[in-house]
Amino acid sequence: MIVSALLTSVGINTALCVLFFTLYSILRKQPSNYKVYIPRLLAEGASRTTPFNLKLLIPSPDWVAKAWSLTEEQLFSSSGLDALVFMRLITFSLKIFAFAGVIGIFVLLPVNCWGNQLQDIDILDFPGNSLDVFTISNVNSGSNWLWVHFFAVYAVSAFTCFQLHHEYKYIASKRISYFYSSKPQPHQFTVLVHSIPTSLSCSISDSVERFFKELYPSTYLSHVVIRRTNKIQALMSKSKNLYKRIAQLRANRTQQKYKHGGGVLGLFESKDSLIDHYGKKLEDIEEDVRLKQAEASLIAEEARAAFVFFKSRYAAATAFHLQPSVNPTQWITEPAPQPHDVYWPFFSESFMKQWISKLVVIVVCILFTILFLIPVVIVQGLTNLKQLEVLFPFLKSILAVKFVTQVITGYLPSLILQMSLKLVPPVMGFLSSIQGYISHSDIEMSASKKVQWFTVWNVFFATVFSGSVFHQVYIILDLKEITGQLAVAVPAQDGQAFHRNYFR
Structure with missing residues (x-):
C-alpha cells in the first residue's frame, strides 16, 4: 500500500467517525429515542416527555466528557455490571494500543527507517511511496537490528498478558461480589437432567x-418433568407480541390514531380502545394457556428431561459436578438456565442426536470458513494494482485515475471485508441454535466463540495465505514467465516421483 492510499483511508474513516458522533449526539436527545438510549432510567420512573428546544437539534460533544468522568461505582450503580465490564474492555484496549503505539513509533520506526530502501525514496513525491520502507522489510538482511523487533514483540506480549491477568482478576472479583450481594435465584437451586433412561415398569417422573x-436423600426437594407442549409455546409467542404492541402504544403518547378494523367507520380506533382490545386478547390467551397446561399435565407426552430442585445451592452445584451414572450418555446434568433464557426445541432430543447435530455444525462452520476465503482473496487482490491489471485488463483506464487508485487500495478492501464480516454473526448464531443448546445464553456464547475463531483464521492467517495464493495466480497467468515456471516445476516433480518409486 502506498502512503497516499493510507491517508485517503484515514481521511474517510475520520469523516465517518465525526458523522456518527454527530448523529448520535442528536438522536440521543430526542424524546422518541429515550427507550433506546436510556431504558434503565425509564424503568426507574424517569420522565418520558421533554419540551421542544433547539438544543435538541444541535450536536454537542459534552456527553463524551460525562461518560469518561463517571467513576466505576457510579457506572455500576447506574448501568450495572455489564456496562462496567464493557468500559473496562475499552480502557484495556486503549492501554494496549497506546503501549504498542509508543513502541512502534519511537523504537521500531527509527530502526526500520535506517535500512537501504530509504535511499531510493523520492522525498518530493512522498505520498506516492510504498509503506514497505517503514516496515521490517527495510531492515538489512542479517542485521542485528532485527533483535529489536523480537524484543518489541516480547515486550508488547508481556504487557498484554499482564493487563489481561489484572483485568481478569478485577472482573472476577466484581462478579463474585455481585453474586454474593444479589438475592438467591430459583435457577441456582435447580439442575437440568436430560437423556433420562426409559422403563416400561415406571414413568419418567418416577424414575427421576x-x-x-x-x-441425594437429604438435599433433594422435588422435580418437574418436561412435556412436549408445542401449542403452549405458540400461545406464549403470540402473547409476547401482543405485550410488545401494548408497551409501544403506552410509550408513544404523541400518536393518537391507529389503523384497526373496528373503529370509526371501520377504519380508525383510538389508542385507549386499541390497548383494551389487545388486553382482552391477552386475557383470552392466558385462559387458553391455563387450559393447555392442565391438559399437558394429564395427557401430554413426557420428554426425557426434567428440572430437579434441591434445598441449597451447594447441593445443586454438587449434583451438577458429580457424574450421576456410569453410562456417560444417560442422566446428563447441567445447570438450569433462567426461566426467560430457556431454549425449548432441544429439550427432548437424545444424547446421540445432540452429538450428531454438533458434529454437523462443526463441519458446516469449517466449510463456511473456507468459502469465506473468496472475499478475502478479492480484498487482498485489491491492494495490488499490478495483479488487478493482469487479471482484469479492462480496469486499466479506471485505475489510471489517482484518486480512484487511492480509494481502491486504501479504503475499498477494508470496506468489503467489514461488510462481508457482517454476515458472520447471524450465520454463526443460526448454526449454534441447531447445535443442541438449551439456553439462549449458551447459543450466544457458542456463536461468539465461532465468530472469534473465524476472525482469527480469516484476519490473521487467511489474509497472508490468500496474498501468497493471489501472487501465485498472478505468476501463472503471466505468459512471459510461465515457460520459466514450468521449466523449474516439471523437473522437480519428476525428481520427486523418481525418488518415491525407487528409494522408498
Missing part, C-alpha cells in the same frame, strides 16, 4: 424421583 432420592 427414585434416582435422586437415592443419591
Whole structure:
C-alpha cells in the first residue's frame, strides 16, 4: 500500500467517525429515542416527555466528557455490571494500543527507517511511496537490528498478558461480589437432567424421583418433568407480541390514531380502545394457556428431561459436578438456565442426536470458513494494482485515475471485508441454535466463540495465505514467465516421483 492510499483511508474513516458522533449526539436527545438510549432510567420512573428546544437539534460533544468522568461505582450503580465490564474492555484496549503505539513509533520506526530502501525514496513525491520502507522489510538482511523487533514483540506480549491477568482478576472479583450481594435465584437451586433412561415398569417422573432420592436423600426437594407442549409455546409467542404492541402504544403518547378494523367507520380506533382490545386478547390467551397446561399435565407426552430442585445451592452445584451414572450418555446434568433464557426445541432430543447435530455444525462452520476465503482473496487482490491489471485488463483506464487508485487500495478492501464480516454473526448464531443448546445464553456464547475463531483464521492467517495464493495466480497467468515456471516445476516433480518409486 502506498502512503497516499493510507491517508485517503484515514481521511474517510475520520469523516465517518465525526458523522456518527454527530448523529448520535442528536438522536440521543430526542424524546422518541429515550427507550433506546436510556431504558434503565425509564424503568426507574424517569420522565418520558421533554419540551421542544433547539438544543435538541444541535450536536454537542459534552456527553463524551460525562461518560469518561463517571467513576466505576457510579457506572455500576447506574448501568450495572455489564456496562462496567464493557468500559473496562475499552480502557484495556486503549492501554494496549497506546503501549504498542509508543513502541512502534519511537523504537521500531527509527530502526526500520535506517535500512537501504530509504535511499531510493523520492522525498518530493512522498505520498506516492510504498509503506514497505517503514516496515521490517527495510531492515538489512542479517542485521542485528532485527533483535529489536523480537524484543518489541516480547515486550508488547508481556504487557498484554499482564493487563489481561489484572483485568481478569478485577472482573472476577466484581462478579463474585455481585453474586454474593444479589438475592438467591430459583435457577441456582435447580439442575437440568436430560437423556433420562426409559422403563416400561415406571414413568419418567418416577424414575427421576427414585434416582435422586437415592443419591441425594437429604438435599433433594422435588422435580418437574418436561412435556412436549408445542401449542403452549405458540400461545406464549403470540402473547409476547401482543405485550410488545401494548408497551409501544403506552410509550408513544404523541400518536393518537391507529389503523384497526373496528373503529370509526371501520377504519380508525383510538389508542385507549386499541390497548383494551389487545388486553382482552391477552386475557383470552392466558385462559387458553391455563387450559393447555392442565391438559399437558394429564395427557401430554413426557420428554426425557426434567428440572430437579434441591434445598441449597451447594447441593445443586454438587449434583451438577458429580457424574450421576456410569453410562456417560444417560442422566446428563447441567445447570438450569433462567426461566426467560430457556431454549425449548432441544429439550427432548437424545444424547446421540445432540452429538450428531454438533458434529454437523462443526463441519458446516469449517466449510463456511473456507468459502469465506473468496472475499478475502478479492480484498487482498485489491491492494495490488499490478495483479488487478493482469487479471482484469479492462480496469486499466479506471485505475489510471489517482484518486480512484487511492480509494481502491486504501479504503475499498477494508470496506468489503467489514461488510462481508457482517454476515458472520447471524450465520454463526443460526448454526449454534441447531447445535443442541438449551439456553439462549449458551447459543450466544457458542456463536461468539465461532465468530472469534473465524476472525482469527480469516484476519490473521487467511489474509497472508490468500496474498501468497493471489501472487501465485498472478505468476501463472503471466505468459512471459510461465515457460520459466514450468521449466523449474516439471523437473522437480519428476525428481520427486523418481525418488518415491525407487528409494522408498
